[in-house]
Amino acid sequence: MSQTPQAANYRPATEIDALMPDIADPVAAADFPKTILRYRNDRAAADVGLDGLTDDAWIAHFGRFAPLAGSLPQPLALRYHGHQFRHYNPDIGDGRGFLFAQLRDHQGRLMDLGTKGSGQTPHSRFGDGRLTLKGGVREILATEMLEALGVNTSRTLSIIETGEALERNDEPSPTRGAAMVRLSHSHIRIGTFQRAAFLEDTALLERLTDYALRHLYDEMPGDDPAAQLLGLVVERTADLAASYMVAGFVHGVLNSDNINVTGESFDYGPWRFTPLWEPAFTAAYFDHGGLYAFGRQAEAIHWDVAQLAVSLRVITPAEPLIAQLERFPDLYGAAVQRRFCWRLGVQENAQSGSMIEAAVRGMTQTGTPIDRFFHDWRGGVAPAPAVYADAAWAPFRESIVACEPEPDARMHDYWQDAEPCSMHIEEVEAIWSAIDRHDDWEPLYAKVAAIRRMGAAHGSGSVA
Secondary structure: OOOOOOOOOEEEOOOOHHOOOEEEEOOOOOOOOEEEEEEEEEHHHOOOOOOOOEEEHHHHHHHOOOOOOOOOOOOOOEEEEEEEEEEEEEOOOOOOOOOOEEEEEEOOOEEEEEEOOOOOOOOOOEEEEEEOOHHHHHHHHHHHHHHOOOOOOOEEEEEHHHEEEOOOOOOOOOEEEEEEEEEEEEOOOOHHHHHHHHOOOOHHHHHHHHHHHHOOOOOOOOOOOOHHHHHHHHEEEEEEEEHHHHHHHHHOOOOOOHHHOOOOOOOOOOOEEOOOOOOOOOOOOOOOOOOOOHHHHHHHHHHHHHHHHHHOOOOOOOOHHHHOOHHHHHHHHHHHHHHHHHHOOOOOOOOOOHHHHHHHHHHHHHHHOOHHHHOOOOOHHOOHHHHHOHHHHHHHHHOOOOOEEEOOOOOOOOHHOOOOOOHHHHHHHHHHHHHHHHHOOOOHHHHHHHHHHHHOOOOOOOOO
C-alpha cells in the first residue's frame, strides 16, 4: 500500500513523462521471498523528505516498490546504448534496475530514485536481474567515501536483503541477494543520446537536449541547445575526472552508458581506491589493457563525452561541438588544482600547479600512500621531519611554504588521528566477511560513521 511521506519538504515529480514512451519500458519489480532492511541512509533521505518514513513504509517502497505518492505510478526500465570498452553495443539498457521515482531535493533539483537488483526487465537478456548483497555493501562504501572526499556522486539510499541465493561466476556462490535504491541527479546517460542518434530519431534527440537543459541544468535553451548542453557536460565531466584523481579513486568501468549527463558519478561495480599514486592501477580484473586505469580516467571520460558530441552532431553543426570538446583539458587541469588544494586544505595561488606536480612526484618516488600524504600535510603543516626528509620531497617542501592554509584546515580532531581514513580492498573484504560469515553489520556501520567523520573534517568549503 502506498504511503505519503510525512516530511514537509517531500516534493514528488514526474518530469520524465516528457520523454515517454520513447526512452523507457514500464516494468514490475520482482516479488522477493523476504525483505530485510539492512541499510537506510536517513541523511540522504532528509534531502528529499523521506527520512520520516517508518521502517515498514521504507520496506514497502524500497523492497516491495509500492509507488511513492504523486510520483511515478509504475517503474520504468530505461533504454540506452553505449560503448563498452570502446565497442558499441545497441543491446543494453536497464537490465536489473529501473527508475522508481522522481522528486525534488532541498535545493530544488530534480532527483531520481533508481534501483539495482530489482528484477528482470526487457533488457535483462540472460541475466537474472538481481544484485548480490556484497555488491550492495560495496556500493555503500564507495558512495560514502566519495561523498566525503567531495566527489559529485549518487548516494546509496537503501539496501534490503531479499532472501534469495544467487549464483555468480565472480564470487563464491550461492551468495545472498539484495535490492538497492540510489538517490541520483538523473539517470540520463551519454548512451541515452547515443541510442537516439543510432535510431536517427532527431525529434527524440531534441527532446532529450531540452529535458537535460531545463530539468537537469535549470537553463533555458538558447540559440544552439545541443552545443549549450555539451558545454555544460564538458564542464561537469572534466570536474568529475579530476575528482577521481584527487580522491585516488578508480571507477573501473567508464563506458559511455555509465557517464551521466549531469556529471554525477554512479553505478559502482569493480571500483577500488588505489593506495599509491600509480597511474597503471586498474580496478576491473577484466580490464586487461588498462583502458580505465587510474591515470587514464580523464582520457576515458573525455572520449565518452566525444561520443555525446557525435550523437548531437545529428542536430547541430560540428564546429560549436568541437569548440566545446576542446575546453576539456584546460577545465580538467584547473579542476585538479582546485580539488587538490581543497583536500590539502590550502588556498590556490600562482604556484599551486608546481606544488601539485612536486607532491605527485614525491608520492610516486617514495611510495607514500595518497591518503597518508593528504592527512599529514593538511593545511600545509609539515609533519615530523624524518617522515618526509627524503630528497624526493625537497621540491614539495619548498613549494608548500608559499601556500596559505585555509583558516579552519585542521580544526577538526580527525586531523590528530594517527592514521587517515582509507577504503582499500582489504578492508572492503573484511567488512563483507563479517557480514557473510557472522551476519555482523557493525563493522559496516562503524566504517560509514568513520567516513562521515572524515568528511566533516574536510569542512563545508565548496569543492566546485
